[in-house]
Amino acid sequence: MKTTKIEWTEATWNPSIGCSKVTAGCKNCYAEVMARRLQAMGTVGYEKGFEFTLLPDRLTQPMSVKKPTKFFVNSMSDLFHEEMPFEYLDLVFDTIRKTPQHHYQILTKREHILHEYFSKRNVPENVWLGVTVEHANTKHRIDFLRKIDTNIRFLSIEPLIGDVGELDLTGIHWVIVGGESGMSARPMKPEWVANIQKQCKEQNVAFFFKQWGTWGEDGVKRNKKENGSKLFGQEWKEEPKCNFNYKIAI
Secondary structure, three states, rough: EOOOOOOOOOOEEEEEEOOOOHHHOOOOOHHHHHHHHHHHHHOOOOOOOOOOOEEEEEEEEEEEEHOOEEEEOOOEEOOOOOOOHHHHHHHHHHHHHHOOEEEEEEEOOHHHHHHHHHHHOOOOOOEEEEOOOOOOHHHHHHHHHHHHOOOEEEEEEOOOOOOOOOOOOOOOOOEEEOOOOOOOOOOHHHHHHHHHHHHHHHOOEEEEEEEOOEEEOOOEOOHHHHHEEEEEEEEEEEOOOOOOOOOOOO
16 A cells, blocks of 8 residues: 555555456556566565455555545456455455545456446445546446446446447546556547547546546657646546545544
8 A cells, every 4th residue: 555646546556456358458557567677576465476366454544544645456467367266355445444534546457347336336435447448349347337326327438449439427527537657658649538528528427537548649659758648738637526524533
């Protein structure tokens, strides 16, 4: 558990790590690169690199944090991975329920498992549920997310590697968009981003533009810091409106 440079959250919590590729958006996974690096450094927990691994010793980490914090859960994995036991997920959500002062942002590419798990369980009110939609062929994930009763539903359209086309954002509160980073990054076209921003505005959904990534708005490949995070010459860092307040842990 640590603070993070991810702009749309405040800290990360990884009660499990490691993953496997499911769609084209996984091709240049940042978490896989980071896990291999941590393995080479001898970092505890990464002895198996990016192999899916449960880390029970991390289950209660958020309980030691009293300050209200937004946690991105499993930045180094997918909480709803095929190898994740539902019994272990129950322990994760037990910690979440015991720390109502925090918000927990959970993102998955495995919408079927997400839906199966919550078909017999309630979502804690301090959880934000999201799915990744990196191109038009993954839009079906939104329909699964929409079926789940939760306070905040969000989409991570990152890395955006193709035009998503028309979006039905009914029941969605937040959309995050970003380009891909790294030596093998795929370009993100400005018109793809503009299409999403326009639809968010029309459907009254908060729009958060994270970054251009390795390819700039001008189509030039350079350091992502130089490309920045401005769209149409301005920053777009809208946040969803939460319909509940932070609570004090007892």
